[in-house]
Amino acid sequence: MPPTDPHATKTGILDAAERLFADRGIAATSLRAVTSAAGVNLAAVHYHFGSKDGLVQAVFSRRLEAVNGERLRLLDACEEAGGGAPTIEDVLHAFVVPVLRMGLTLESGDVAKRLFGRLHVEPSQVIERVMSEQFGAVARRFIPAIVRAVPDVPEEEVLWRIHFAIGAMAQTCLDTHRLQMISGGRCDPSDVDGAIERLVRFLAAGLSAAAPAAQPADGGRQ
């Protein structure tokens, strides 16, 4: 046992579980697969995390705290620089960059990115709990910022569009295979900076699109 890291077992389990959750999904990943990939004993999971749900929560919380903290930091920065009125591109950048770049700062490649995509598609109850715990603060900051950044669009319409935008981002996190398939290999999903640029451009245009025929008292159809 190397004295370098007294938490080698714990982090080893987290790393292995992260990779398997990202690859196969949570429900399809057994604790035996996790522990054998990590090279530790099966009982270590329950000793360190209490249960499989505890492990799931720990795996997601570790990355989400970092991502969401960075998101809020970037939003602070661009709000300060923009004099309290950042552009929609700036706000979207602050939202998507921490997720998509995370794979670059970790040796695990794009594992954390795909793990993040799972958050939005796994129907598990424990995921629901992690989401509500981790995304409250982010939603309370980003939703008003986006609404302010597209002042010509009614708020209800903006909320729908945020919903769509989350889907586009989750797809970008989760699936790199289909893009290569539909593009016949012309698009390179591993080009993180290109993906960020393109995604922000796509979302900014969608979010700031002209509102439908105005429905107030005076309907000025454009």
Next chain:
Amino acid sequence: MPPTDPHATKTGILDAAERLFADRGIAATSLRAVTSAAGVNLAAVHYHFGSKDGLVQAVFSRRLEAVNGERLRLLDACEEAGGGAPTIEDVLHAFVVPVLRMGLTLESGDVAKRLFGRLHVEPSQVIERVMSEQFGAVARRFIPAIVRAVPDVPEEEVLWRIHFAIGAMAQTCLDTHRLQMISGGRCDPSDVDGAIERLVRFLAAGLSAAAPAAQPADGGRQ
């Protein structure tokens, strides 16, 4: 045995499996849950479908054939009406409407819609096979139509944007809960027509957004 429908057992299994797959996902749905919900014997699944994978394929194929047939029919119609050059809104309508409206033509409510969303997020191998079987024809027709409808955008950029658009659509199919959460109940996910209008508007703006600063001969990047 009612002589009204000699395939009552088979379709009963399909209906029950469809609902459970949509609600919990495929991996989290056991054959025992399916057969007990359908009120049939466990062995009936293997008798009629051979295996769980066979059932999965049958469940998805039943709906996908209808949806993709309708998509191609609508694309034909709007290409004919548009003189071979339909607008991006028309093409997106043809792609989105059959999925989102399917819940309205079936007594099963929005089950088929959520089932469809699962296609894009389940990591299973059999899903991969169903996708490649069912989406080849649709992709071969729709991708060129979309590329033609946004002539000012480079083709590679359009492919990225189609990737984003699929994510937004899948999110709309799969998740009605989060929209209600982030909107505090102001947005009504059961408003199918409103969702279609808003989604098409969002996607059309994103797909036809101005291309990045031209990088013709000399690439400005790096």
Next chain:
DNA sequence: GATCGTTTGAAACGGTCGTTTGACTGGAAG
């Protein structure tokens, strides 16, 4: 060196999974 709480080890628990088996049903065909 003895004693303590912490961490790891092998093994087993009850339960559920997909799948298979073999007997039983009913009605059509000979």
Next chain:
DNA sequence: CTTCCAGTCAAACGACCGTTTCAAACGATC
């Protein structure tokens, strides 16, 4: 009546699941 066969049924198969148990090994403290 006998034969046949698609269809249904209860029961069981081996494999794997999450979880638990308990003994052994460990470093720190007295």
